[in-house]
Amino acid sequence: MSKRERVVVAMSGGVDSSVAAAILLQQGYEVIGMMLRLWSESGREDDNRCCTPNAIAKARRVSAILGIPLYVIDAKQVFYDTVVRYFLDGYARGITPNPCLICNRQIRWEFLLQRALALEADFLATGHYVRLSQDTCGRFQIRRAFDHSKDQSYILHVLNQEKLAHARFPIGEYQKSQVRQIAEELGLPVANLPDSQDLCFLGAEDYRRFLIRNIPQVVDPGPILNQNGQKLGEHQGLAFYTIGQRKGLGIASPVPLYVIKKDGRQNALIVGRQEELGIKDLMARNLNWVSGEPPTSPFRALVKIRSTAQPVWGSITLLEDRSLTIQLDQPLRDITPGQAAVIYDDEICLGGGIITEPAVV
Amino acid sequence: MNNLSRRKIYLDYAATTPVDARVIETMMPYFREVFGNPSSIHEFGQQAEAALESAREQVAKVLNCQTDEVIFTGCGSESDNLALRGIAFGARLGRQANHILISPVEHHAVLRTAQQLAELHKFELEYLPVDRYGMVSPQEVEKRLRPSTALVSIIYGNNEIGTVNPVGEIGEICQSHSIPFHTDAVQAAAYMPVDVKQLHVDLLSLGGHKFYGPKGVGVLFVRKSPEIHLAPTQTGGGQEFGLRAGTHNVPLITGLAKALELTQVEREQRAENLKPLRDHLVGSILETIPDSLLTGHPSQRLPNHASFVFHNVDGNALLMMLDVEGFACSSGSACKTGNPEPSDVLTAIGLDHDWALGSLRVTLGVGTTEKQIDQFLHVLPGVVERLRRLI
Numbered sequence: 001m002s003k004r005e006r007v008v009v010a011m012s013g014g015v016d017s018s019v020a021a022a023i024l025l026q027q028g029y030e031v032i033g034m035m036l037r038l039w040s041e042s043g044r045e046d047d048n049r050c051c052t053p054n055a056i057a058k059a060r061r062v063s064a065i066l067g068i069p070l071y072v073i074d075a076k077q078v079f080y081d082t083v084v085r086y087f088l089d090g091y092a093r094g095i096t097p098n099p100c101l102i103c104n105r106q107i108r109w110e111f112l113l114q115r116a117l118a119l120e121a122d123f124l125a126t127g128h129y130v131r132l133s134q135d136t137c138g139r140f141q142i143r144r145a146f147d148h149s150k151d152q153s154y155i156l157h158v159l160n161q162e163k164l165a166h167a168r169f170p171i172g173e174y175q176k177s178q179v180r181q182i183a184e185e186l187g188l189p190v191a192n193l194p195d196s197q198d199l200c201f202l203g204a205e206d207y208r209r210f211l212i213r214n215i216p217q218v219v220d221p222g223p224i225l226n227q228n229g230q231k232l233g234e235h236q237g238l239a240f241y242t243i244g245q246r247k248g249l250g251i252a253s254p255v256p257l258y259v260i261k262k263d264g265r266q267n268a269l270i271v272g273r274q275e276e277l278g279i280k281d282l283m284a285r286n287l288n289w290v291s292g293e294p295p296t297s298p299f300r301a302l303v304k305i306r307s308t309a310q311p312v313w314g315s316i317t318l319l320e321d322r323s324l325t326i327q328l329d330q331p332l333r334d335i336t337p338g339q340a341a342v343i344y345d346d347e348i349c350l351g352g353g354i355i356t357e358p359a360v361v
Numbered sequence: 362m363n364n365l366s367r368r369k370i371y372l373d374y375a376a377t378t379p380v381d382a383r384v385i386e387t388m389m390p391y392f393r394e395v396f397g398n399p400s401s402i403h404e405f406g407q408q409a410e411a412a413l414e415s416a417r418e419q420v421a422k423v424l425n426c427q428t429d430e431v432i433f434t435g436c437g438s439e440s441d442n443l444a445l446r447g448i449a450f451g452a453r454l455g456r457q458a459n460h461i462l463i464s465p466v467e468h469h470a471v472l473r474t475a476q477q478l479a480e481l482h483k484f485e486l487e488y489l490p491v492d493r494y495g496m497v498s499p500q501e502v503e504k505r506l507r508p509s510t511a512l513v514s515i516i517y518g519n520n521e522i523g524t525v526n527p528v529g530e531i532g533e534i535c536q537s538h539s540i541p542f543h544t545d546a547v548q549a550a551a552y553m554p555v556d557v558k559q560l561h562v563d564l565l566s567l568g569g570h571k572f573y574g575p576k577g578v579g580v581l582f583v584r585k586s587p588e589i590h591l592a593p594t595q596t597g598g599g600q601e602f603g604l605r606a607g608t609h610n611v612p613l614i615t616g617l618a619k620a621l622e623l624t625q626v627e628r629e630q631r632a633e634n635l636k637p638l639r640d641h642l643v644g645s646i647l648e649t650i651p652d653s654l655l656t657g658h659p660s661q662r663l664p665n666h667a668s669f670v671f672h673n674v675d676g677n678a679l680l681m682m683l684d685v686e687g688f689a690c691s692s693g694s695a696c697k698t699g700n701p702e703p704s705d706v707l708t709a710i711g712l713d714h715d716w717a718l719g720s721l722r723v724t725l726g727v728g729t730t731e732k733q734i735d736q737f738l739h740v741l742p743g744v745v746e747r748l749r750r751l752i
Contacts, residue, residue, distance in 0.1 A: 031364055032685060067364050071681040115678060118751050119685055 006030040007123040007168055008116035010108055011070060013058030015190040016127030016171055019179045021066055022186055023170040024125055032119065033063045033070035036112060039080040040201055041210075062188050075111055082106040084201060091239040092215050094264040095338030095357065098307075099199060105158040113166060125168035128152045129176075130349075132169055139291050140164035142349040147175045153349040154307040157342045161292050208240050215239075222267035224251060227260070227276060235269040238262045244277060244334040258333075264357070278331030284341040284353035285323035294318055295350060302344040303328065305335050305355065311344055324353065368687040370733045374665060374726030375520055375548060376691055380616070381573040387619040388575065391612035399609045400598065409611050416618035423625045424565070424582050425556040432581040432601045433614050437547035437568025438470035440581035443605065444543045444564040445474045445514060447583075447591030449484055452511035452541065455590050460485045460510045462502070464526075465709035466495040467516050468545050470566075472705065475514070484511065494658035495522050495710045499530040506538050513542045517565075518549030521693035521706040521722065522657030523666030525553060532561025539588050547571055547579075551624060552632050552664050557582055563589050567621070569613065573727070574620030578613035581605075632664040635725045638734050642723060643667050645738045650745050656693075656707065656720065665725040668693055670712060674719030674748045682744045688737055693722040 009021040011033040024031050035056060056072060063070035083099045083106070090097025108126060116124040129145035130153045140161055145151040159167065171179050183190055202210050211218045218239040223231045233251040235241060241249075245259040249271060257271040282305070287294070295301075297318035302311035303326055314328040326341060335355060342352035391412055397405030399413045414428070421428045434440045445461075452458035463475050465488045479486035487505060489497050497515050506513070513535050518525045528544050535542035543564035546555055551572040557565055563584040570576040583591060583604070597606025624631075647653055652672035671679070676692045683690050693704060703717035723737070 025364060069365065069684060071677075071684075073681075074677060114751055118678070118747050119682055 004028060004030045005123065006032065006119075006121045007125050008032050008034050008112075008119060008121040009068075009125045010112055010127070011035045011059045011063065012127070013055035013062065013190065014127065015180060015183050015188070016129070018059075018062040018066075018127070018188050018190050019174075019182045019186075020125055020127040020168075020170045021062070021068060022182060022188070024168065025066060025068070027170070029123075031066070031068045032121065033059065033068050034112060034116065035059050035070060035072045036075045036079075036107065037072050038107075038200060039076045039084055040203070041213075058190060062190060065186065065188060073112065073115060075107055078111055079103070079107055079201075087199070088211070088215050090338050091211055091218060094238050094262055096242055096336045097338040098340060098354075100155050100307075101158055101340055101354075104155055109159055109163045109167075113163060117166065121166075123166050123168045125170055127171055128156060128169050129172055130156055130169050131172035132164065132167060133348075135291075140167075142290055143172070143347045144344070144349065145172045150176050152307070153344075154304050154340065154342045154352075157290065157340065157349050157352040158288050159290060160288065161290070164290070211239055220267060222269065224249065224269045224271055225263075225266075226257075227270065227272050232257070232271065238264065238267065238269060241269055242334075243336045278333045279335055280328045280331045281325065282328070282335050282341060283323060283325050283356045285321070285356055287322045287324060287351060287353035289351035290349060291351075297324075301350065302346070304342045304344065305332055306339055309334070316343065322353070323356075365685065365687075368736070369689070370687055370736065371689045371728065372723045372725065372733070372737065373689050373691045374551075374729075375571075375663075375722060375724035377570045377576065378551070378573045378726055379728070380570075380575055381620060381623060383623060384574055384616045384620045388612040388616040391615055395611070399611060400600065409609070412611055412615050413609050416615045419618040419622050420580055423555060423621050425558050426582055427585060429602060430557075430582055430585055432583055432604050433609065433617075434579040434581055434601075434605055435577060435607075435610075436579045437545070437566050437571070438468075438579075439605075440547075440566035440568070440579045441468065441470035441514075441543075441545050442474050443581050443591070443594050444566060444583075445471060445478065445512065446594045447604070448512045448541050448543065448564065448589070449478050449482070450592035450594075451590035453484075454592065458509045458511035459483075460487065460507055462487050462489060462505055462510055462513045464489045464491055464495075464497045464515050466491055466519055466522070466524075466706045467514065468520055468547065469705075470547075471514050471516070471543075471545050489515070491709055493710050494661070495519055495524045495656075495706060496658060496661065497526050497531065499527055499534055502531050503534045503538075506535070506540055510538075510540045513540055515542075515544055516548075517544045517546040517560075518553055518663045518666075519657060519706065520548040521704060521720075522668045522710070523662035524657040525549065525661045525663060528562065529560050532563075535563075536561050541589055549663065550621070552628060554628075557584070567617075569617035569620060572620050572624040575613045575616040578610060578617045580617065580621075631727065635729065636664040638729060638731060639665060639667050639725055641731075642725075642734050642738065646741065649738070649742050653745075654716065656710065656712070663724075665729075666722070667724070668720065668722045670707065670716045671719040671721065671745050672716055674745055675751070676718050676720045678748055678751070679719065679721060679744065682748065683740070686740050686744065688740065691722045691724070692720045 007029045011017045083103045086102045087099040113124045129150040131143040133141045144153050218237045220237040224233040224235050241259050258277045260272045261270045303314045304311045314326045318324045337355050337357040340352045343350045395408045397409035399410035417428045417431045420431045461484050478484040517528050541563045544562050545566045547568040550567050565582040567580040569578040593604045595606050654670050656668045707717040
């Protein structure tokens with residue numbers, strides 16, 4: 001009998017990674033659990049969404065039930081240096097960064113993958129809802145999850161062939177409800193936990209308070225202007241607002257007003273009526289193509305501008321310097337610099353990049 | 362137990378030991394047959410009390426002390442807590458003493474307790490210097506003794522680095538100045554003599570599970586003497602001469618006593634079996650692994666104990682990789698939560714960050730064989746090599 005293939009599962013104590021481990025065991029792999037201990041603000045460790053002492057205890061319980069070893073790996077410093085710094089620097093520059101992208105690229109699929117490989121594992125598996133396939137040339141492809149409502153390909157568009165060669169996503173073929181059912185059948189003490197969301201290192205806290213503590217200069221009041229440059233009020237600092245936001249502007253107006261864009265140069269928050277919201281043209285840079293090669297430009301494809309957004313059609317033109325422009329078929333209201341624009345050929349995630357500020361276009 | 366169907370070799374006897382079959386046999390009747398509460402008046406209670414007092418006699422005999430100097434506790438850490446808090450508060454009440462003297466390489470049960478006494482109760486905490494092996498010099502103790510010294514506490518055999526302190530000499534000095542002297546002998550008791558008269562100690566802590574006894578039971582020896590006054594830290598029904606309230610855990614206490622008695626008899630033979638294996642292990646590792654150091658004293662150390670640091674190696678990852686290879690070891694301190702802080706002990710002996718984070722403790726015991734050590738030596742260099750490539 002040939003040697004069993006070894007897989008390290010990134011465990012969180014939650015239902016998805018627990019069931020991922022269970023499925024891999026059923027598939028005959030030799031399974032080892034690893035749990036990342038990520039950064040929390042000093043004194044707030046218990047609030048972290050994914051690696052509290054309680055979550056670690058949960059993961060240990062699950063591992064004991066499944067009969068797999070579990071090791072907790074410290075990644076606090078590297079997480080802070082890459083992910084948290086990226087988050088803070090992004091807000092300091094006036095964009096709305098997506099730290100999960102960096103975490104997946106630098107922490108899970110670099111730091112943790114290296115540790116899994118050092119353990120002589122063949123694969124690293126996560127509880128992400130995506131599917132892995134290969135094209136006719138043997139190149140790996142990321143496909144949207146069977147459960148579209150849970151699909152996490154948006155976040156994983158940062159992966160490349162080298163990493164995907166070692167990747168396993170066991171729950172991508174399942175509905176979330178099936179995953180919960182498997183957990184229940186196996187008696188895993190995770191089946192009824194709510195889904196995790198938001199940023200792990202913020203815990204239950206509003207990101208604004210975190211920003212104020214860590215980069216006090218984000219408190220930087222300035223004018224709220226309409227498209228004509230007329231002053232309607234005052235904002236507390238551009239970092240505290242998101243594109244498309246309606247509530248909390250503190251302006252009395254006969255019609256609802258929305259945040260349309262942030263003008264960093266004037267430190268102005270530009271607001272407008274609903275019909276003024278939405279743009280069709282955007283630019284993205286720091287591109288990653290999952291296949292390793294860019295598609296032939298220009299081309300038409302589906303585009304997702306947020307992890308929860310519906311894909312929409314657009315025409316894409318590649319530029320020099322790992323960037324591209326997208327002209328969407330219809331305007332979208334919440335195109336946000338700092339988030340990713342991810343490009344799909346039907347079910348296949350081709351890749352994507354970080355949306356730049358409109359001023360750059 | 363897990364899906365990695367491979368060898369499982371235990372090399373962490375300093376963390377805990379399996380209970381000796383003879384000890385289990387001793388304990389068995391006291392779970393169901395003789396289950397009474399020793400404090401009860403009736404015959405059930407009297408039988409349990411007889412077992413308890415017989416266990417106390419066994420322990421007293423090994424410690425070479427009186428029976429009323431043996432206090433049963435819940436574990437070694439509890440013994441340390443009772444010793445430090447009890448003496449500190451007692452000495453403050455009795456003679457206004459406010460000064461606590463410990464080494465910087467104490468087990469956390471002593472270190473954290475002393476630190477809390479300093480922080481919350483305003484005792485003055487002073488650390489003795491140690492040499493690069495983590496050893497305390499008796500002269501340094503003598504220099505620092507004051508009339509206001511409430512307590513001196515120095516570890517007997519170090520859990521992390523294995524160094525054995527000259528407890529007897531330090532004890533003599535403290536005794537001549539009439540200053541209470543406590544030693545944490547939890548790690549040492551499996552291999553070192555624990556005759557309290559020879560050691561000149563006033564208080565000594567033991568934990569059952571370190572010498573093939575059960576977990577959940579410990580001993581604090583407290584010398585009967587006008588100078589030694591303990592304030593109880595756990596109050597209640599007045600058990601254990603009023604020093605440790607709580608219903609006696611008779612089965613575990615009988616188990617501890619039996620295990621200690623067996624250790625007394627077999628200690629030297631056990632050491633004789635393990636020392637050559639340990640020396641082979643140390644020699645081979647230092648020879649085959651570049652940038653490796655033995656931590657702790659080369660000769661004045663526990664005979665089953667080997668501890669190392671490897672330059673630029675992630676110690677937690679090392680333990681994980683060894684476990685996957687089938688070897689259960691430790692870094693010297695329990696850091697299961699993955700905190701990469703260098704240990705207080707390794708910092709105290711002057712190791713910098715790049716060394717101190719790469720620590721490994723390999724401790725042998727009754728089940729250890731030459732073959733196991735050879736298998737370990739076969740695997741370790743490659744694992745260290747792989748980890749160095751990772752950083």
